[in-house]
Amino acid sequence: MTGNRVVERAAAGLKDRSGRSPAGVWSAPGRVNLIGEHTDYNDGFVFPFAIDRRTAVALGDRDDLAVRVSSSFAPDPVVVHLDELGPDALRGWSAYPLGVVWALREFGADLAHARGVDLHLESDVPVGAGLSSSAALESAVALALNEHWGLGLDRPTLAKVGRLAENRVVGAPTGILDQSAALLAAADAGVFLDCRSLDAEIVPLHFAEAGLAVLVVDTRVEHAHATGGYAARRSSCEAGARALGVPSLRELPARELVRARELLDDETFRRVRHVVTENQRVLDTVRALHEGGPATIGGLLDASHASMRDDFEISTPELDLAVTTARAAGAIGARMTGGGFGGSAIALVPLARVDAAAEAVRAAFAAAGRREPGTFTVVPSPGARRDR
Incomplete structure (x- = not known):
């Protein structure tokens, strides 16, 4: 499945599950970590690159203050009111996207005037394969809500949002490698990240050019x-x-x-x-x-x-x-x-x-x-x- 097909499936899925046409569709990639394993939470160096497999989220506006998430990889949608979002109340697969909504508020996003949204997710990043399907989902949702709600957070901050959701809501004690790769990557390049300063350098890879x-x-x-x-x-x-x-x-x-x-x-x-x-x-x-x-x-x-x-x-x-x-x-x-x-x-x-x-x-x-x-x-x- 190509990235474009995932985007189209997300848009069609939103229409099918909620009856709403998407106000937009965003996507984020899985990643391969070329080198630098278990160094991120030790304030060290990592060097991942994004891959050509992606998770897409289609977003539609609601008339209330609820967030509804659905996906073809989950049997039933989950609906939570914005005022009821909390890290200890979220369970299962929906903890990833809904955890991002909670974490945005923790980083200062003012959601007082935010409208509720329907989110439908599709992905061709293999789950459980070590290619960071979770960070792809978190990053797609974070970017979508940041832009749609006009929150004004930059990409390094959105990476921190995804990490907080993963750590506090999902309960996985990961570092910031995966979300940084998903949000900062460029074509034909790796992200050389200093996990202490969060300074990032885009380094050309040129694999194909080198045969x-x-x-x-x-x-x-x-x-x-x-x-x-x-x-x-x-x-x-x-x-x-x-x-x-x-x-x-x-x-x-x-x-x-x-x-x-x-x-x-x-x-x-x-x-x-x-x-x-x-x-x-x-x-x-x-x-x-x-x-x-x-x-x-x-x-x-x-x-x-x-x-x-x-x-x-x-x-x-x-x-x-x-x-x-x-x-x-x-x-x-x-x-x-x-x-x-x-x-x-x-x-x-x-x-x-x-x-x-x-x-x-x-x-x-x-x-x-x-x-x-x-x-x-x-x-x-x-x-x-x-x-x-």
């Missing part, structure tokens, strides 16, 4: 940031920073890893080492792209995956199989992407080898008795926008 493509392997092992190991990893990083006397692991120089090994238990030390070395890999990747182009970053992707597998322990057998098979089939570098414990791996593959690499991965999964993975290429794409 390369990004192959995504969706292992179909779904993950959820609101539960399980993600929160444990964040807690471990925070404990390591406290023990080492730094505000965040961003402040820990690599030379201090020797001291960290002496002070910390083995598990916490390895969590800390991943973050410190991953921050450096992000800086090295951006430098390599500027100086030598994308053909020079493969080793950094490999090293990132090894660190996530061995030090941060967020990979899975399926992700490891995807990475090793893609490398053996001609990829110049490969790594898992996203929060881990499932989701997707990416491989940077010469264009002539893409089909062979994808087939090799599917065959390896079959031989290992694993569920057949999804394999597809993605193109670095623009961020959130109004489509009509």
Whole structure:
């Protein structure tokens, strides 16, 4: 499904579900994190890019003060009055879009004169694949309401709105990487983001020009940031920073890893080492792209995956199989992407080898008795926008 088809489905869905013609349709992309995993909530560096799979929201005005959300991926619409929105009252899938409405108010948006709206959502970003379907939804809704209600918030602030909704309403302790990618991205480029200052630089990628493509392997092992190991990893990083006397692991120089090994238990030390070395890999990747182009970053992707597998322990057998098979089939570098414990791996593959690499991965999964993975290429794409 192309981005245009998602937009048309959203517009048609709004008309079908509410009887209203859309006042506008907005969309936001999923993302691939090229490198920089679990560094965002440690005030570090990340380097994602938006992909050519999007979530669209069609908006129609209501005559009351309610917000009604619907989608083809949810059986029933949810209606909440603007005055009744609260982080503890929202449940299920509607917590994502309705959480954004609540979070807009927390960032100073005056909704006293806002009219109620119907929102209908459609998406072709795979859910649970580590491609940030949640941030695509949040960012599309945030941009739509910001423009339609005339709130005047800039895109970095809208990224914070999405993060607050994810943290406080959904209950996922994520950083700001995903929303920043969805809102700040540009075509054929990555977003080099300093998560402490929130300064962002758009860095050209030029994959196609270099004869390369990004192959995504969706292992179909779904993950959820609101539960399980993600929160444990964040807690471990925070404990390591406290023990080492730094505000965040961003402040820990690599030379201090020797001291960290002496002070910390083995598990916490390895969590800390991943973050410190991953921050450096992000800086090295951006430098390599500027100086030598994308053909020079493969080793950094490999090293990132090894660190996530061995030090941060967020990979899975399926992700490891995807990475090793893609490398053996001609990829110049490969790594898992996203929060881990499932989701997707990416491989940077010469264009002539893409089909062979994808087939090799599917065959390896079959031989290992694993569920057949999804394999597809993605193109670095623009961020959130109004489509009509």
